[in-house]
Amino acid sequence: MKGKRVLSILIVLILLLVPITGVFANENHVTLEFCSKGSEVSRLQQKLQSLGYYTSSIDGIYGKLTEKSVINFQKDNKLVIDGIADKQTQTALYNKTNTVASSPKNYSQDDLFWLARIIEAEAGGESYNGKVAVGNVIINRVNSKEFPNTIYGVIFEYYGSIPQFSPVADGTIYNTPSQESMQAAKDALNGARPVGNSTYFFNPAKAAGTWIVKNKTYVMKIGGHSFYA
Known part of the structure; x- marks a missing residue:
């Protein structure tokens, strides 16, 4: 009986924790803004570059060029224009299909x-x-x-x-x-x-x-x- 009671308690605890875990699993968004650094900034720069908004090097530093690129993207997509890559901006950005046109092949x-x-x-x-x-x-x-x-x-x-x-x-x-x-x-x-x-x-x-x-x-x-x- 004691074993069954412990098992029942464990099951209840698991059921209670699952929704909480799910919330954190889905909440992987990190707001990025001027002076932010790291891999998430690099990922942001790469996506902006693939869409033609960012033309500098991928350095993982949210500087003026990255901020300006975000502002231009926000303008084009009717988002709040503040230069901050918040959840709304990132969602719109990562849902965009890359539009970089093919360059002349084998250019000389x-x-x-x-x-x-x-x-x-x-x-x-x-x-x-x-x-x-x-x-x-x-x-x-x-x-x-x-x-x-x-x-x-x-x-x-x-x-x-x-x-x-x-x-x-x-x-x-x-x-x-x-x-x-x-x-x-x-x-x-x-x-x-x-x-x-x-x-x-x-x-x-x-x-x-x-x-x-x-x-x-x-x-x-x-x-x-x-x-x-």
Whole structure:
């Protein structure tokens, strides 16, 4: 009788503990914010990178670039915009399908150099993210049926007698790219997409961009450039 009584008590205790254990098993969310560190931050950065929001190295440190990437994701997905990866933000993030477009296969050093040249010419004074964004646009054009299918072809495309990119007209396309522009070109070729599917950009301070504004969808602004898809 004593053994049965002990067994009964153990069963009752197990039944009571199961729901509690289940709660903790499902509650594996950790809020991440500026200055957070560790493997969960690395995982967050990797996911943001796969979606084209984060273009820096995976270092497990929630710095300004990671915070800005989270803010851009929150903006695009109509979440609370605070730069904090809370449960709502992480749920939306990890449920997203990766959207990194395939880069030109087996790109050559020539491809890399020309992409770096247009990045330098168009965004030499922009932030690193702004440089990668210009590369993102060029790669999107290469992958689109509406434009030439090579980097060189996209850069030197003309509409009538007018080149698509002003650096081709003024000759700055031939300037030597900086190391940062070279790295931005590499990241763009490897799939970084800070401006998603954008295929157009312009600087509102230097050009009206009337046709783009009327015919394309605004994506975002990075530095002096506005990007449209």
